[in-house]
Amino acid sequence: MKKQLHFETKAIRTQIKTTHEKEHSTPMYLTSSFVFDDAEEMRATFAEEVDRNTYSRFTNPNTTEFIDKMCALEGAEAGYATATGMAAVFSTFATLLSAGDHMLSCRSIFGSSHSVITKFLPKYKIESTYLDLNDTDSWQSKVQPNTKILFLETPTNPGIELIDLEFANAFAKKNGLIFIVDNCFATPYLQQPISYGADLVIHSATKYLDGQGRVMGGMIVGKSELIKEIYTFSRSTGPALSPFNAWVLSKSLETLAVRMDKHGENALKLAEWLESNENVEWVRYPFLPSHPQYQIAKKQMRSGGGMVCFGIKGGLKRGTKFLNEIGMCSLTANLGDTRTIITHPASTTHARLTDEEREATGIAPNLIRISAGLEHIDDIIEDLNAAFGQSK
Known part of the structure; x- marks a missing residue:
């Protein structure tokens, strides 16, 4: 055989x-x-x-x-x-x-x-x-x-x-x-x-x-x-x-395997940091125990992957300021890159949906999507932390 x-x-x-x-x-x-x-x-x-x-x-x-x-x-x-x-x-x-x-x-x-x-x-x-x-x-x-x-x-x-x-x-x-x-x-x-x-x-x-x-x-x-x-x-x-x-x-x-291992490692650390951040209303990442489908994730996925989303306190206005203060990370609508990417879906990838459609889909105005890259996690967190501070 x-x-x-x-x-x-x-x-x-x-x-x-x-x-x-x-x-x-x-x-x-x-x-x-x-x-x-x-x-x-x-x-x-x-x-x-x-x-x-x-x-x-x-x-x-x-x-x-x-x-x-x-x-x-x-x-x-x-x-x-x-x-x-x-x-x-x-x-x-x-x-x-x-x-x-x-x-x-x-x-x-x-x-x-x-x-x-x-x-x-x-x-x-x-x-x-x-x-x-x-x-x-x-x-x-x-x-x-x-x-x-x-x-x-x-x-x-x-x-x-x-x-x-x-x-x-x-x-x-x-x-x-x-x-x-x-x-x-x-x-x-x-x-x-x-x-x-x-x-x-x-x-x-x-x-x-x-x-x-x-x-x-x-x-x-x-x-x-x-x-x-x-x-x-x-x-x-x-x-x-x-x-x-x-x-x-x-x-x-x-x-692919070594990249996805690192994406998942960085994304989990980032999600854990965001979950304890005073500027964040909620965080969603498959391998966070707080995720509603955490048990499903553990059953059918090897790790949580590289994608994280969260709701920033202060709504759309604060979210816009936050994005404008990002330094190292990239503002683009792509994902899955070696570089960490930050996107505001309501105004980019899902902008063609009506307000009602976005609401039904759970795309809140303050939703920020992050594709965690392969940079050192401390540098990713430092960039986001600075943007939080400068957008208050």
């Missing part, structure tokens, strides 16, 4: 075959197309009688390696890589949903995912209903005869709420739904939704999978029959990941 490799080893040793040059590190295949030896090979390839590269919108060695590595890390049968995380989200919905279908989603999701679900899918007569994460008993009443998908984020963006994947899978299977999880915040190192029964897992590879704020990318992994449908749709509609970005992302995965 073949030995089962550990996560860190699979992230490093999953590679495509070397060329005649016997390179140790996978080369970049920066080509738009691939040539054939003769007309028969070309015909057989396009007839899908043989499996080989034809055109980089379809497949490319660098993209193949990135997909193979993510499948190994998530425990998935197959995958498809896209140009961005939102391309992964939309391609999945557009493939699996048709006019007249209905989907269920947790309410607290990334702002652009909310826009797709509420503004663009209805143009194609696809309806949706949001679920209350704090009232799972009400979920069954939301199921309709035409409901096809259950889409969840856990931890959620930006409120860091958690969903019990075991419960969600049982609910999806009971109702014959395709169970899809956005695993962006946790990464496959901290959480593997497929092991809890998820049919598909989606990532914005732009975030922790890259981990250094360099390139954009998306990933969909899961059951082979579903991925085949998504691939067929995507090879015609064109949301393909570039070979260069695929090469960068595959190399980035080699350090």
